[in-house]
Amino acid sequence: MTSIEKILAGKYPAKAHARKVVAHLRQNGFEGDGVIYLEGQKTRMVEDDDTEQPFRQRRYFFYLSGCLLPDAHLAYHIGTDKLTLFIPPLNPESVIWSGLPVSPSEAKERYDVDEVLFTTDINSTLAHLGSEVGKSGFVFAIEGQIADDISFTSFPDTDVVAVKNAIEECRAIKDAYEVAMIRFANDVTTKAHLAVLKAAKTAVNERELEAAFIGTCIAHGCRELAYHPIVASGTSSATLHYVDNAQPLFDASTNKKKLNLLLDAAGEYKAYCADVTRTFPLSGKFSPQSREIYDIVLEMQNESLALIKEGVSWEDVHVTAHRVAIKGLLKLGILRGSEEELLEKRISSAFFPHGLGHYLGMDTHDTGGHPNYEDKDIMFRYLRVRGKLPAGSVVTVEPGVYFCRFIIEPYLQSPDLSGFINSEVLEKYWEVGGVRIEDNIHVTKDGYENLTTAPKEAAEIELLVNGA
Incomplete structure (x- = not known):
C-alpha cells in the first residue's frame, strides 16, 4: 500500500x-x-x-x-x-x-x-x-x-x-489528508494527459483527445472532472479559457497538423481537484518558434518554483516570471528596449496577461487568496493570490506566453508602447498560439513539493507523441 x-x-x-x-x-x-x-x-x-x-x-x-x-x-x-x-x-x-x-x-x-x-x-x-x-x-x-x-x-x-x-x-492551508487527495487527483490526471499524448498521433479532432482524457480519468477513479477541459489546437491555444473542443487538428489551408495543442484538464477526487496544463506539438516535433516559446515558459516556471517556500511574496514570484518572459522575448527580438523599462511599462502583460497561479483544493480556484481585481496595475490585477504563501497551502504555478491579436494589437497601435514590440519579428510567432505549463505545488516551510508528475520536458514530450 x-x-x-x-x-x-x-x-x-x-x-x-x-x-x-x-x-x-x-x-x-x-x-x-x-x-x-x-x-x-x-x-x-x-x-x-x-x-x-x-x-x-x-x-x-x-x-x-x-x-x-x-x-x-x-x-x-x-x-x-x-x-x-x-x-x-x-x-x-x-x-x-x-x-x-x-x-x-x-x-x-x-x-x-x-x-x-x-x-x-x-x-x-x-x-x-x-x-x-x-x-x-x-x-x-x-x-x-x-x-x-x-x-x-x-x-x-x-x-x-x-x-x-x-x-x-x-x-487555504491543507492537512496531510487533503494533500493526499490532491496528489491522487494529480496521479490520475497524469495518466489522462499521457493518454492524450498517445492519442494525438492518430486523432483528427479536438473532441477525440477530450474523450481520451475523460475516459482515462473515469477508469482510474476520478469520475468527476475538476473543470471543463481546455483542448485547444493551433491558434485557439491563445484563448485562455477556450471551451469549444471540437475543431479539427488539421489546418485546412495546408492539410497539415496544426502546430501545437494546449491541454488544460484535470480530474477531481472526492471533491478535491488537480489543475494541470501541458502544451505539445501535434506533429511530434516542436517547430523552431514553438520550441523557443516553450523553453521560455518552462524557464518562467522553473525560476518561479525556485523561490517558493513559506512566507514568500506571491507578487514577487509573479514578477520573477515576467522578468524571465521579458529576457526571453528580448533575446528572440520580439521585444526591444531595456528589461527594466519593459517591466515598468508592463509590456510583458501583452504576452502573459493572467496571474501566475491560484490556490487549489476543493475548488479549482480555491478560497483564501484575497485577489484584488480592482488593482489599477495590470500586472497584478488578475492575481488570484495576494500576499505571502503559508506553509501547507497548495498553489498552481502556471506561466504562459500567448500570441493573441486581441490582446497584443492595442499595444501595437499605441504611440507610447508600439516601439517596444518588433512587429516584423512578431509576425513569425502568431501561429504558435499560446504555451502554458501548469503544476500543482504544495508549499512547505523550506521549499515545496510538486504534486504534478505529468511530463513537461520538451524532448520527453516529443518522444511520447511519437509513441516512444
Whole structure:
C-alpha cells in the first residue's frame, strides 16, 4: 500500500476541520458557545425532465463532514465538540429506482462524525442545542444555504457571515489528508494527459483527445472532472479559457497538423481537484518558434518554483516570471528596449496577461487568496493570490506566453508602447498560439513539493507523441 493509499484509507478529518474553524472564530472575537449548522447540496432535477442534475456537493458542508450525499445536513456543537450528520431517511418508493440509501450505521462508520440522525430530526436537535448554548450562544450558518423549514428560534442570535469566512481562510492551508487527495487527483490526471499524448498521433479532432482524457480519468477513479477541459489546437491555444473542443487538428489551408495543442484538464477526487496544463506539438516535433516559446515558459516556471517556500511574496514570484518572459522575448527580438523599462511599462502583460497561479483544493480556484481585481496595475490585477504563501497551502504555478491579436494589437497601435514590440519579428510567432505549463505545488516551510508528475520536458514530450 502506498503512502497515499494509507492516508486515504482513513476517514476524511471532518472533526479536525470543525475545530480549526472554531479556532479561527475565536481568534476573531467569538468567545461563547454555539452551533455551526451547514447544509449539503440539494437534489435538483433537470428542467422539464424527471432525471436528476449532476450532483456537486457544497464545499463548505463537505469541509466539515467529508460527506458526498445529497440532501444532508450537519450540526457541530462547539461546547461539547460533537459533530452530528443528518442524512435523508429511507423512502420506500425510491428504492426500486435507486436502491437502498446509506444507513445511519453505515454513515457513522464512513464519516468522521459523532452521531448520525435523519434529516427529520434536525429541528428537534437544533431546539435542544439552542437550550444548551445559553443566552449568549450563536448559531453559525451560511446565508442563502438555509432551508425554509429550518428553525433557529431557540438560539439567542444567528450569524450568517462569520463561518463562511472562517472556512474560506481555513481551507487555504491543507492537512496531510487533503494533500493526499490532491496528489491522487494529480496521479490520475497524469495518466489522462499521457493518454492524450498517445492519442494525438492518430486523432483528427479536438473532441477525440477530450474523450481520451475523460475516459482515462473515469477508469482510474476520478469520475468527476475538476473543470471543463481546455483542448485547444493551433491558434485557439491563445484563448485562455477556450471551451469549444471540437475543431479539427488539421489546418485546412495546408492539410497539415496544426502546430501545437494546449491541454488544460484535470480530474477531481472526492471533491478535491488537480489543475494541470501541458502544451505539445501535434506533429511530434516542436517547430523552431514553438520550441523557443516553450523553453521560455518552462524557464518562467522553473525560476518561479525556485523561490517558493513559506512566507514568500506571491507578487514577487509573479514578477520573477515576467522578468524571465521579458529576457526571453528580448533575446528572440520580439521585444526591444531595456528589461527594466519593459517591466515598468508592463509590456510583458501583452504576452502573459493572467496571474501566475491560484490556490487549489476543493475548488479549482480555491478560497483564501484575497485577489484584488480592482488593482489599477495590470500586472497584478488578475492575481488570484495576494500576499505571502503559508506553509501547507497548495498553489498552481502556471506561466504562459500567448500570441493573441486581441490582446497584443492595442499595444501595437499605441504611440507610447508600439516601439517596444518588433512587429516584423512578431509576425513569425502568431501561429504558435499560446504555451502554458501548469503544476500543482504544495508549499512547505523550506521549499515545496510538486504534486504534478505529468511530463513537461520538451524532448520527453516529443518522444511520447511519437509513441516512444
